[in-house]
Amino acid sequence: MDETEQTALPPFADRLAAVEDRIAAACARAGRDRSEVTLVGVSKTQPPEVVSEAVRAGLSTLGENRVQEALAKAPLCPSADWHLIGPLQKNKVRHALSLFSTIHAVDSLATLEAIARVSEETGARPDVMLEVNVADEATKHGFSPVSVRDAVRASLDLGGLRLVGLMCIPPWAPEPEASRPRFRALRELRDSLERDFSVALPQLSMGMSGDFEGAVEEGATFVRVGTALFGRRNAAAWWPERSPDSDSYFV
Numbered sequence: 042m043d044e045t046e047q048t049a050l051p052p053f054a055d056r057l058a059a060v061e062d063r064i065a066a067a068c069a070r071a072g073r074d075r076s077e078v079t080l081v082g083v084s085k086t087q088p089p090e091v092v093s094e095a096v097r098a099g100l101s102t103l104g105e106n107r108v109q110e111a112l113a114k115a116p117l118c119p120s121a122d123w124h125l126i127g128p129l130q131k132n133k134v135r136h137a138l139s140l141f142s143t144i145h146a147v148d149s150l151a152t153l154e155a156i157a158r159v160s161e162e163t164g165a166r167p168d169v170m171l172e173v174n175v176a177d178e179a180t181k182h183g184f185s186p187v188s189v190r191d192a193v194r195a196s197l198d199l200g201g202l203r204l205v206g207l208m209c210i211p212p213w214a215p216e217p218e219a220s221r222p223r224f225r226a227l228r229e230l231r232d233s234l235e236r237d238f239s240v241a242l243p244q245l246s247m248g249m250s251g252d253f254e255g256a257v258e259e260g261a262t263f264v265r266v267g268t269a270l271f272g273r274r275n276a277a278a279w280w281p282e283r284s285p286d287s288d289s290y291f292v
């Protein structure tokens with residue numbers, strides 16, 4: 042039995058309480074109501090028994106970055122609200138919409154159109170956010186701050202689509218404050234899209250374990266927190282990103 046890593050962690054309920062306290066404190070600093078922010082517990086690579094313990098401890102929203110991995114875990118956690126936080130290819134849309142209530146990171150028009158088509162057909166209607174490559178990194182998915190305008194414009198004509206906001210993953214940086222200007226830029230981009238297209242884009246998915254407090258202060262409505270809740274993942278293989286096509290269960 043491998044006890045080395047798990048025994049070093051406090052019980053999940055304690056870790057959840059600690060993250061909750063930090064979110065509440067960030068809300069208080071920013072004069073926001075705690076109910077404006079949803080904690081998405083990122084359970085990717087975590088085995089189903091760990092995920093169901095998290096749900097029993099009170100975590101209600103789970104984020105996964107691979108469709109097949111989430112579909113494999115979902116039967117064990119029937120009460121959870123599943124969010125897809127990783128990239129979605131258009132050939133996986135039908136599967137994705139069978140589980141996820143919310144899709145955080147759409148990065149192509151083709152995928153947007155596929156979501157609209159399948160939504161109209163099945164009535165699934167997930168909430169959808171567009172990923173924006175805020176720092177123009179060659180290795181990252183996402184629309185540029187310029188091309189995202191075309192995507193929002195196109196979405197206005199897509200009947201089955203519920204576009205609700207934007208998402209970003211800032212460049213990795215050791216100090217959390219480095220992300221703050223990126224979070225602010227995403228909020229300002231959202232504000233300008235709302236003005237220019239007369240649409241409501243209330244959701245901002247931004248902030249991870251290393252920087253979620255600043256994200257909350259800058260207006261995040263979803264924070265995607267993995268390591269701070271679940272401890273270290275089995276391998277540091279998701280960054281740079283694993284292939285979204287790989288269906289292997291563990292990294």
Ligand SMILES: *Cc1c(COP(=O)(O)O)cnc(C)c1O
Pocket residue numbers: 083085106126127210249250251265266267268269279
């Ligand atoms: C893995 C992942 C996270 C969580 O990262 P942590 O640093 O472990 O909190 C958040 N967002 C996305 C898109 C991810 O893939």
